[in-house]
Amino acid sequence: MNIGDAAERSGLPAKTIRYYEDIRLVKPARGENGYRDYSSEDVHRLRFLQRARGLGFSVEECRQLLSLYADKRRESADVKAVAEAKLIEIDRKIAELVSLQKTLRHLVHACHGDERPDCPILDELSGSDPVQ
Amino acid sequence: MNIGDAAERSGLPAKTIRYYEDIRLVKPARGENGYRDYSSEDVHRLRFLQRARGLGFSVEECRQLLSLYADKRRESADVKAVAEAKLIEIDRKIAELVSLQKTLRHLVHACHGDERPDCPILDELSGSDPVQ
DNA sequence: ATGCAGGTTCCAGTTACTGGAAGGTCAAGA
DNA sequence: TCTTGACCTTCCAGTAACTGGAACCTGCAT
Numbered sequence A, B: 001m002n003i004g005d006a007a008e009r010s011g012l013p014a015k016t017i018r019y020y021e022d023i024r025l026v027k028p029a030r031g032e033n034g035y036r037d038y039s040s041e042d043v044h045r046l047r048f049l050q051r052a053r054g055l056g057f058s059v060e061e062c063r064q065l066l067s068l069y070a071d072k073r074r075e076s077a078d079v080k081a082v083a084e085a086k087l088i089e090i091d092r093k094i095a096e097l098v099s100l101q102k103t104l105r106h107l108v109h110a111c112h113g114d115e116r117p118d119c120p121i122l123d124e125l126s127g128s129d130p131v132q
Numbered sequence C: 001a002t003g004c005a006g007g008t009t010c011c012a013g014t015t016a017c018t019g020g021a022a023g024g025t026c027a028a029g030a
Numbered sequence D: 001t002c003t004t005g006a007c008c009t010t011c012c013a014g015t016a017a018c019t020g021g022a023a024c025c026t027g028c029a030t
Helices: A003-010 A014-022 A040-054 A059-070 A076-110 A120-126 B003-010 B014-022 B040-054 B059-070 B076-110 B120-126
Strands: none
Touching: A003 A014, A003 A040, A014 A040, A040 A059, A040 B120, A059 A076, A059 B120, A076 A120, A076 B076, A076 B120, A120 B040, A120 B059, A120 B076, B003 B014, B003 B040, B014 B040, B040 B059, B059 B076, B076 B120
């Protein structure tokens, strides 16, 4: 199967699939013409990657998950550890964003947003006493 | 004032301050010896940048905010628009992360995490029927 | 024969820094 | 005076994960 079809079936852009080959996440066969030739195994792998990336795993984590997936003697504890670490990371990011959201929401509320120049948002950024 | 002091007072690493000069966010004077010489104006600008970046504004948005800040005839509506756009972006990111969090939490719960190889997390990634 | 879709490689750009090498400057102490 | 160490300079490369584009090749249909 050519890269275009693999792209369609995996939900990944062809560019990304080529990139994944560059960094050795997949290694499709090559036809006589030099075209990449994807097996359904390859496509399965690509779909795995697409889902794992979509769940927020980094490419290196995906590599790790793929190797666990391939290892028939893996321990589910190892997979769970990876997922738990990612979950903690996501929790942390959410907390951080929520804190920013709060501050920003506050500032946006405080700004009248009209044609006048005075603005609590700029005041805050420039280090005046914070808006209450 | 040398870059080390400017760094300390602004809360930004010296490396970052040099980078901000590269991309023309600040333009300190230079001493005879070639050292950068920061005025309190410059440091104020750096603190502004430090705070704005901390609030999640991109460097380009910071540039825009700085130019609004410098413009005495600005309209606060313009500032508010930038902040509101950022807020929407943050809202969106949070929603996305919360959705990931939910899925991942679900999967982590479903995985017994012991020495056995079977694992609902890998099942999900590999495209089996989702865990219920 | 020709056109076009789709394949190939390779290089550069994105964001916002960060690390490191090689070397210049300054102030203090022996 | 010399040296040492902290601090400064520039420049180059690397990070994460692609993405865009150029230049070129292949396959298929008209």
